Amino acid sequence: MATRQTAEAKIDAIQDKGNNTAQEVRDVLTEILNYTENKPFPAIPEIDSFHFWTEKNPVYDRFQNSLHYSVKGFAKQFINLTFRIEIFTPSAAGSNISDNVFEFPLDEKHIKYLKYLQDIIVPLNTINVSFIIPYRYSNDKQIIDHPLSVSIYFTEKTIVFDFNNVKNANNSKEELVISRGSSYTSVTWHYPPFNLGKV
Known part of the structure; x- marks a missing residue:
């Protein structure tokens, strides 16, 4: 069986500026080939990927605001969410619901895919990390893009966009009502094992 040592020995036997025959060159190349074929490649770990998305029509909340989503990732690694959310009816216009949620x-x-999120990357029913996303709206004179903070999380059957990080200025605790508008962007979750408790 060819080894690294036998391959190196044949290479060393090649004469510098010498008259090496074609047979000698073939012997060296054959030895190298035999060595590489005998040396197994490292095993490639199996990667469990997932992808689910709204293929044609968006989904709607109770006020007919719409959402297109595409969730893609690798189990035990990360997930990416690309989405287009359109707010036609701000939640404050309804009753008995939380503003801006x-x-x-x-x-x-798609519910079966939540197993990839639950206990791996994004705990269900939990407000976790916040994102800054671009939000576009019109004030009847111009179209305005500005950044908004949002928490995005999943429950057993829903995806929730919580804009309650938006506060009024002047130290007011009052929430701002999200204007009619839209956002089309991507966010990614990756949960490292941070110790976020008290030090």
Whole structure:
């Protein structure tokens, strides 16, 4: 069986500026080939990927605000969410619901994929990390893009956009009502094992 040592020995036997025959060169190349074929490649770990998305139509919340979503990632690694959310009816216009919180139903066939999120990357029913996303709206004179802070999380059957990080100025605790508008962007979750308790 060819080894690294036998391959190196044949290479060393090649004469510098010498008259090496074609047979000698073939012997060296064959030895190298035999060595590489005998040396196994490291095993490639199996990667469990997932992808689910709204293929044609968006999903709607109770006030007919719409959401297109695409969730893609690798188990035990990370997930990416690309989405387009359109707010036609701000939640403050309704009654008995939290201002600036929009809850959209997941497509029924996508609920099985939540196993990739639950206990791995994004705990269900938990407000976790916040994102800064671009939000576009019109004030009847111009179209304005500005950044908004939002917490995005999943429940057993829904995806929730919580804009309650938006506060009024002047140290007021009052929440700002999200204007009619839209956002089309991507966010990514990756949960490292941080110790976020008290030091």
